[in-house]
Amino acid sequence: MTAASLPRHEVDLMVLGTGLAGMAATAFALKRGLSVAVAGTPGESLFASGLLDLLAVHPTAQCRVWDDPFAAVAALAAAEPDHPYAKVSRPRIEAAFADFVEFLGGIGLDYHGHDGVNAMVLTPVGTVKRTYRVPAGMWAADHGLRHTPAALLVDFEGLKGYSAAQAAQTARAVWPGLRHVRLPFPGGLAIPYPEPMALDMQSPAVRQALAVSLAPRLRGVEMVGFPAILGISRTREVLADMRGLLGLPVFELPTMPPAVTGLRLKAAFEECLPQLGAMTFFGKLALMARADGKGFVFTVGGAEPEARISARGAVLATGRFFGRGLVPHRKGIREALFDLPVVQPASRSAWHGQSMFDPAGHGVNRAGLATDVRFRPFGANGKPAFETLYAVGSILAGHDWTSQKCGAGLALVTAHAAVEDFAASI
Numbered sequence: 001m002t003a004a005s006l007p008r009h010e011v012d013l014m015v016l017g018t019g020l021a022g023m024a025a026t027a028f029a030l031k032r033g034l035s036v037a038v039a040g041t042p043g044e045s046l047f048a049s050g051l052l053d054l055l056a057v058h059p060t061a062q063c064r065v066w067d068d069p070f071a072a073v074a075a076l077a078a079a080e081p082d083h084p085y086a087k088v089s090r091p092r093i094e095a096a097f098a099d100f101v102e103f104l105g106g107i108g109l110d111y112h113g114h115d116g117v118n119a120m121v122l123t124p125v126g127t128v129k130r131t132y133r134v135p136a137g138m139w140a141a142d143h144g145l146r147h148t149p150a151a152l153l154v155d156f157e158g159l160k161g162y163s164a165a166q167a168a169q170t171a172r173a174v175w176p177g178l179r180h181v182r183l184p185f186p187g188g189l190a191i192p193y194p195e196p197m198a199l200d201m202q203s204p205a206v207r208q209a210l211a212v213s214l215a216p217r218l219r220g221v222e223m224v225g226f227p228a229i230l231g232i233s234r235t236r237e238v239l240a241d242m243r244g245l246l247g248l249p250v251f252e253l254p255t256m257p258p259a260v261t262g263l264r265l266k267a268a269f270e271e272c273l274p275q276l277g278a279m280t281f282f283g284k285l286a287l288m289a290r291a292d293g294k295g296f297v298f299t300v301g302g303a304e305p306e307a308r309i310s311a312r313g314a315v316l317a318t319g320r321f322f323g324r325g326l327v328p329h330r331k332g333i334r335e336a337l338f339d340l341p342v343v344q345p346a347s348r349s350a351w352h353g354q355s356m357f358d359p360a361g362h363g364v365n366r367a368g369l370a371t372d373v374r375f376r377p378f379g380a381n382g383k384p385a386f387e388t389l390y391a392v393g394s395i396l397a398g399h400d401w402t403s404q405k406c407g408a409g410l411a412l413v414t415a416h417a418a419v420e421d422f423a424a425s426i
């Protein structure tokens with residue numbers, strides 16, 4: 001297909017990226033009545049735990065863990081004025097989380113949490129993780145960790161990378177009443193991997209069989225924990241049914257990535273965003289971008305160009321190295337689509353510290369795009385490169401979401417700020 005014969009579309013906003021930041025930007029734009037096109041591959045979200053962190057660790061060098069994420073954000077913003085959180089207010093953060101949780105509920109993914117306090121979840125290795133909003137399937141673990149009832153952790157013969165015995169053993173100091181059991185998985189899978197197990201769990205017969213095999217083990221048990229296999233697209237129904245069949249609260253523990261929790265987000269987004277009116281190019285990328293008058297023109301496709309999209313504004317949510325928004329070269333790190341300047345260590349030798357697990361993190365993990373307070377990335381002259389280009393999520397400079405435990409929050413809050421700014425400007 002020649003450039004001239006490509007199908008042409010016009011939208012208010014082009015969202016570049018279908019990781020958490022791009023999906024959130026799309027959802028927020030739809031809510032504000034904007035016409036939106038979105039392109040990208042699943043990004044990091046396929047690997048994600050499904051937890052929505054706001055901020056749990058600061059300073060990372062001291063590994064200080066916070067129960068109050070807003071106090072943590074205030075301390076972080078004071079200590080690290082270049083962190084993207086230093087550009088946002090508490091009402092912005094609250095609105096971003098509220099809007100996104102409402103959106104997720106509308107597409108079948110319920111989330112819970114405490115007002116202004118981090119929740120607790122049990123990880124597959126038995127440690128406790130603080131996070132702000134928790135998928136419904138993991139929510140009962142917060143109650144369990146606070147009140148430590150007698151609980152049974154279940155795992156399944158042949159399931160790799162998950163050990164209820166290890167989780168129970170490690171967590172015993174904080175949750176002494178944890179026991180564990182290993183059972184055959186009733187679905188008849190040759191090798192039980194989380195994804196096919198989760199699909200099997202959508203069958204009432206499989207749930208019934210699991211409840212029958214668990215029944216003799218439940219004497220004195222007050223809640224039951226499973227690896228995250230309670231369905232992919234029908235988790236509400238699977239969770240409610242398991243609770244009913246066992247007559248007990250049920251919770252999930254996230255499993256090692258790639259995990260069902262990330263697949264749930266991907267499946268729900270891919271099914272629902274087109275229904276809500278977004279023009280979606282899932283699995284496709286922007287192959288070319290250029291400014292055009294007051295907006296932009298993008299060529300989108302896979303191996304070949306497939307469509308030409310004109311947009312009045314654009315949200316760059318292309319991630320860091322994994323998402324391929326930033327590309328490492330011998331002479332430095334480049335931004336892939338607009339060739340915007342990247343804030344980065346002075347030389348390659350400063351990318352990494354001596355210890356791989358240095359809690360202070362590595363210089364390269366803070367590389368990214370600098371922006372103004374409206375999240376418009378700077379050009380070479382230190383001013384916003386374009387009037388209506390925004391950068392959101394992990395591509396931003398000045399944060400280390402992995403160690404600070406702020407990945408999803410950063411994506412949601414910056415996407416929210418950018419979309420509101422754009423909506424107000426047109």
Ligand SMILES: Cc1cc2nc3c(=O)[nH]c(=O)nc-3n(C[C@H](O)[C@H](O)[C@H](O)COP(=O)(O)OP(=O)(O)OC[C@H]3O[C@@H](n4cnc5c(N)ncnc54)[C@H](O)[C@@H]3O)c2cc1C
Nearest residue numbers: 017018019021040041043044053286319323393394407408
């Ligand atoms: C293993 C793992 C566990 C995690 N666990 C948690 C957790 O417990 N809690 C939490 O809060 N967060 C967690 N996260 C982080 C969170 O889910 C987000 O992945 C992270 O914040 C980055 O999101 P992003 O959207 O900015 O980037 P990415 O997810 O990297 O997405 C980048 C997107 O940009 C697209 N793209 C790149 N180039 C182009 C182009 N030219 N045109 C169009 N699209 C393009 C990519 O295809 C991709 O869709 C986890 C992440 C991982 C990997």
